[in-house]
Amino acid sequence: MSDMNRHILSAFDRDLEGIQAMIMKMGGLVETQIRDGAKSLETRDEELAEQVRQGDKAVDALEDSLNEEAARVIALRAPAASDLRVVLSVMRMSANLERIGDLAKNMAKRTSVLSQLQPVNGSASSLRRMARDVELMLKDSLDAYIQRDAELARDVIARDSEIDRMYNTLFREILTFMLEDPRNITACMHLHFIAKNIERMGDHVTSIAEQVIFVVTGAADDLPREKVDRTSFDPKYSVQDSEE
Amino acid sequence: MYDTPFRAERDVSAKDTKIAAREVQVYYGDTHAIKDVSVDILDKTVTAFIGPSGCGKSTFLRCINRMNDTIDIARIEGLIEIDGEDIYDRRVDPVQLRAKVGMVFQKPNPFPKSIYDNVAYGPKIHGLAKNKAELDEIVEKALRRGAIWDEVKDRLDAPGTGLSGGQQQRLCIARAVATEPEVLLMDEPCSALDPIATGQVEELIDELRQDYSVVIVTHSMQQAARVSQKTAFFHLGNLVEYGDTDKIFTNPQDSRTESYITGRIG
Numbered sequence: 001m002s003d004m005n006r007h008i009l010s011a012f013d014r015d016l017e018g019i020q021a022m023i024m025k026m027g028g029l030v031e032t033q034i035r036d037g038a039k040s041l042e043t044r045d046e047e048l049a050e051q052v053r054q055g056d057k058a059v060d061a062l063e064d065s066l067n068e069e070a071a072r073v074i075a076l077r078a079p080a081a082s083d084l085r086v087v088l089s090v091m092r093m094s095a096n097l098e099r100i101g102d103l104a105k106n107m108a109k110r111t112s113v114l115s116q117l118q119p120v121n122g123s124a125s126s127l128r129r130m131a132r133d134v135e136l137m138l139k140d141s142l143d144a145y146i147q148r149d150a151e152l153a154r155d156v157i158a159r160d161s162e163i164d165r166m167y168n169t170l171f172r173e174i175l176t177f178m179l180e181d182p183r184n185i186t187a188c189m190h191l192h193f194i195a196k197n198i199e200r201m202g203d204h205v206t207s208i209a210e211q212v213i214f215v216v217t218g219a220a221d222d223l224p225r226e227k228v229d230r231t232s233f234d235p236k237y238s239v240q241d242s243e244e
Numbered sequence: 245m246y247d248t249p250f251r252a253e254r255d256v257s258a259k260d261t262k263i264a265a266r267e268v269q270v271y272y273g274d275t276h277a278i279k280d281v282s283v284d285i286l287d288k289t290v291t292a293f294i295g296p297s298g299c300g301k302s303t304f305l306r307c308i309n310r311m312n313d314t315i316d317i318a319r320i321e322g323l324i325e326i327d328g329e330d331i332y333d334r335r336v337d338p339v340q341l342r343a344k345v346g347m348v349f350q351k352p353n354p355f356p357k358s359i360y361d362n363v364a365y366g367p368k369i370h371g372l373a374k375n376k377a378e379l380d381e382i383v384e385k386a387l388r389r390g391a392i393w394d395e396v397k398d399r400l401d402a403p404g405t406g407l408s409g410g411q412q413q414r415l416c417i418a419r420a421v422a423t424e425p426e427v428l429l430m431d432e433p434c435s436a437l438d439p440i441a442t443g444q445v446e447e448l449i450d451e452l453r454q455d456y457s458v459v460i461v462t463h464s465m466q467q468a469a470r471v472s473q474k475t476a477f478f479h480l481g482n483l484v485e486y487g488d489t490d491k492i493f494t495n496p497q498d499s500r501t502e503s504y505i506t507g508r509i510g
Binding site for chain 1: 465466469493494495496502503505506507508
């Protein structure tokens with residue numbers, strides 16, 4: 001995993017490889033959580049949703065051991081330069097992954113409620129596509145980390161705009177469903193929170209991709225990012241506008 | 245008049261150059277030990293020289309107070325100036341130079357004299373005290389700066405060589421600062437000290453930079469990171485990289501520096 005030659009003290013290499021292997025394991029778990037959460041939503045599979053809710057414990061436990069291990073490496077090895085960046089990035093990435101895990105768990109919780117309600121046509125499959133894209137972004141950002149590929153990381157960051165666009169579209173769609181039939185409101189509120197959750201996952205994946213750039217270049221990438229989610233300040237996403 | 249803008253503790257940009265070296269070459273016989281080193285060392289700043297054994301860092305340090313003069317086969321080319329004066333100019337008296345440029349060595353080397361005389365020797369030969377009372381004051385102040393006063397104040401007449409290794413080193417630092425030098429060179433000053441004495445010496449180094457330009461050669465990267473504001477990395481006689489310590493230890497520009505400070509085979 002190391003992008004340079006080996007340490008004279010080989011135990012140091014093993015420590016650094018160890019925490020990076022842990023972050024990869026955690027990343028893999030979180031990918032599965034996103035995938036299963038979205039699948040359970042679309043197929044109205046309460047059992048799978050429950051499995052996702054339970055699965056979050058493993059993600060949290062990994063975060064704890066990762067932070068412990070990273071603290072141990074700092075205390076015992078006094079890492080500098082690129083080694084320090086590896087430890088710092090792993091700690092930040094584990095926080096991001098933990099948040100994504102929580103959002104996936106929340107998606108599964110809402111799925112359990114939604115399964116009891118009348119289905120709202122089309123939204124679940126749109127949400128699953130959106131979740132699928134975020135999952136792929138996460139996979140690519142983890143691959144970029146292992147391969148120290150800043151270009152791939154920048155590509156992931158660019159793709160977050162697409163997630164924001166999907167969220168905008170869903171926002172309007174869900175609003176329309178609610179206007180059409182007030183009996184949809186409960187389900188639509190849950191669907192909207194799920195859409196927002198997935199959009200937030202995209203932001204956390206972006207943050208992971210930024211860590212890749214930090215590890216590779218030693219500096220934060222300060223390219224301005226396009227603000228695509230306009231639902232909070234653009235009147236065209238308001239009810240009045242949709243009524244026209 | 246403007247207020248002084250906020251300045252980080254490690255900010256050294258406002259400091260003046262104390263020691264300027266230009267294209268310095270050192271040869272020991274046929275061995276080319278220092279290759280074309282040019283560097284500006286700042287006043288009121290701690291500068292650390294790091295690098296593997298034999299990289300030339302001690303050799304370069306010893307050029308700054310002409311210690312290499314004592315080695316017959318050593319030959320030095322290029323220019324070294326302190327406060328704009330060429331220290332290798334023929335009119336410069338090495339003894340006067342070394343009063344201005346103090347040195348602390350790796351191994352403690354107290355004179356075979358009393359603790360008091362070890363410290364009083366320099367001030368006496370340079371005529372820094374008019375009478376015994378003034379000399380007593382200088383000795384106490386120097387021993388306090390060397391963080392050893394409390395341990396020796398009741399036995400100033402005891403031989404310096406009877407102290408422990410760590411105490412002897414602090415005595416040597418006290419001796420070096422007794423003549424109020426402007427530059428203090430330290431060659432591995434803590435390698436024989438325990439962690440507590442090391443901490444005391446490092447605290448002392450940090451205090452000394454209020455007044456002096458301190459240059460320290462160290463094998464301990466952590467020590468360089470702790471005490472210095474500027475770091476110079478030497479490798480095979482070359483000055484590979486020189487810059488702010490924060491930068492060198494977080495994001496060095498040269499791959500040789502990176503390999504060395506992260507403990508890799510370069």
